[in-house]
Amino acid sequence: MAETVTHIDDEPGTASTPPPRGRRGRRTALIASTVVVVAAVAVVGALGLGGGEDEEPSAPPRSGSLVSVTRVTLTERTTVDGQLGYGTELPLPIKAQGTVTWLPETGATVERGDELLRVDDRPVVLMYGSLPMYRSLGLTAQENEQGSDDRNSDEQQQSDGGGDGKSPNPSGSTAPGGTGTGGDPGSSRAPRELKGMDVMQFETNLAALGYTGFTVDEKFTSGTADAVKRWQKSLGVAQTGTVDVGDVIYSAGKVRIGQPGTRLGSAVGENTLTYTGTARKVTVNASAADAAWAVRGARVAVKLPNGNPVQGEVAAIGKQATAPEGGGGGGEGGGLDRPATIPVTVTIENQKAVGQLESGPVTVEYVGKEVKDALTVPVSALVALAEGGHGLETADGRFVAVKTGLFADGNVEVSGAAVREGMKVRIPE
Template sequence: MAETVTHLDDAHETAPVPPPPHGRRGRRAALIASAVLVVAAVAVIGALGLGGGGDKGPSTPPRSGSVVPVTRTTLAERTAVDGQLGYGTEIPLPVKATGTVTWLPEQGATVERGGTLLRVDDRPVVLMYGMLPMYRDMALIPPEEEAEEERSSDGRQQKGSVDQQKNADGASPGPSASPSPSVSPSPSAPSQAPRELRGMDVMQFETNLAALGYTGFTVDERFTIATARAVKRWQKSLGLPRTGAVGVGDVIYSAGKVRIGHAEVRLGSAAGENTLGYTGTSRKVVVGASAADATWAVRGTNVQVKLPSGKSVRGKVASVGKEASVPEGGGGEGGSGAADATIPVTITIKDQKALGRLESGPVTVEYVGREAKDVLSVPVSALVALAEGGNGLETEDGRFLAVKTGLFADGNVEVSGAAIREGMKVRIAE
């Protein structure tokens, strides 16, 4: 800089000096020439940054662009994965009725407690709610069956007494030996009242019967005469013979109402375990999460489900599968095998109305990975690269401040630094 100024001065001294003008016109021309030289010198000095500024040093005019404040917020890193909306995997109804299928419901129909799931030999198979399966008939034990059990019990006792006598005497009693009074058969008159059936399955059935409006008995673990009377009234409403007994194939239990799925048989076929499939009635999302990166898939985790319409609804992880599987073709030539393995993650949606009429289709599930709470942040576009390295922010008055960056999320970035404070204005260059 100093050499450049000296060069300018030397050039000015060696330049030829024109002869002094004569008269008023000459003096005016000389003044104009001097003014031009002064303006040119000032322009050169200004361009070279040699203007006076005291001790403040050079200043850079701020760049054009918008100004945004530094805000304090919580940043969350969100990851999106593909999912499928539907009613979940169909499972077969545990049909125990034997005979010919004479009626099937439409696919997609909803069946509630007391509703007919199908008809076998023109008898309805009814849905009821409960966790225990229907594993035996529900009925009073007839007196003759009870007497038969007593006779069988007496026979076992008689044989045991004879064996005991044989062991005591060392020999079997001969044909002429008369039985002791303790082992002689004593016929007893059968009980006139049937015996009550007992068990937790009885309470489950009676709970459903009362919920359907057929009462007059105590809901407990005893199938009583009063229970049988209520069963007869229920059978009459179904158009069945009023026997007061419920067959093992007359009822199917589920945790709640069901949605009918695919029928595996046609009308006229024999009923069996795989006759009809069903699902729950609530729509849910199933995600094939990467088995290598599924730390987010924890029961109770909140997620966002983005629908094809662009609308987002809240969801929650309900279950996580324990068996990983490789997608078709993932383990073949060119596939990465175990690296492609996924586990099924089921997500429930509490607000079913928010889904509208959409019953199935592809959706996007967003979950939070990393999270930074109560941090200072700015838009990512506010960051500038500093000449000395690293990132910085440009203040409203044109100063540049070095910052340390943290989590990047949703177009914003976590920033920190000695001079960075909440509310200060920084510039986003256009």
């Protein structure tokens, strides 16, 4: 009975039999290897060498430089093509009648008191002003002749005995240009003084040229007539004291002579001579649908043909849109539709900055849109989010969604609940 029990206890595989020392060592080694493998996987994941799609938000960030969210005025600038020149040539309003006997050279500058041209060898002179020359100025011969006729009529009536020697004016007052009544029969009145703003405009120019002896006002007096005679003497013309309607042309300032529309020996016509201003300016044919920037007084930047930038200002905007030649019509035989344009004139205050350039292609840069106090980051800081839209990566590797606004100068306006001024965001490499 005791042997039987001993045999059972000695059978291999029973729970009470202790395992051999060699097998226990192998099991311990396997467990240790498993721990090492798990640790290695964790290290690989921590280094970013692993490849799971579901990364934790707190995972270490990718490499790249950090920038701050800044608050600035973001400005979008747009450039359009323009043409440097002196502007559109306009015909001079020449009212003198006769044959053209002298013309200035194209491009010549004419100032106050200078000759614009000669008609029947009589100079047509430039003066400054806004009123056109619409009548002759002076103690007109017509009024003097009327006074002479009245005096001759009175003398004839007295010699014929028909009348009482009084003026035909029943009120006894003096008629313009006529003789007095009830006084010295041989006395006569001075010619009537011409009045008007055009008189003041001419007298202002006459005084500016150095001819004085009269008061600059709205009355053309005998003093004015004497000054006119001295001026006429300097021009080499008859000293009548009267300025004929064709003797003077007014402009806002000095002018630059354009291309003549006639030849010497031809009769004066509507386009005998053209002119422009003397300041160089830029003309832009702006898209009529996108010309909101063209506001009078708006500041723009002009890039000259030589690459130099100068400041400009919008001075005039056309009111009539013009379709480009050859444009329009998307049907059969028609080209691509091109937008209608309106002319925009840009003046350049610093003419010296233009140098010797008189014409050429330029570019005009203007402010299209502007956002003040905008939170901005470089465009390169934007990342595409898996759920759609854009976001920013923070310094600790988190991603925050943002809404984008104006893009300009390599920066973009951003907004969102998590975006604040000064926060650091990463520009991925």
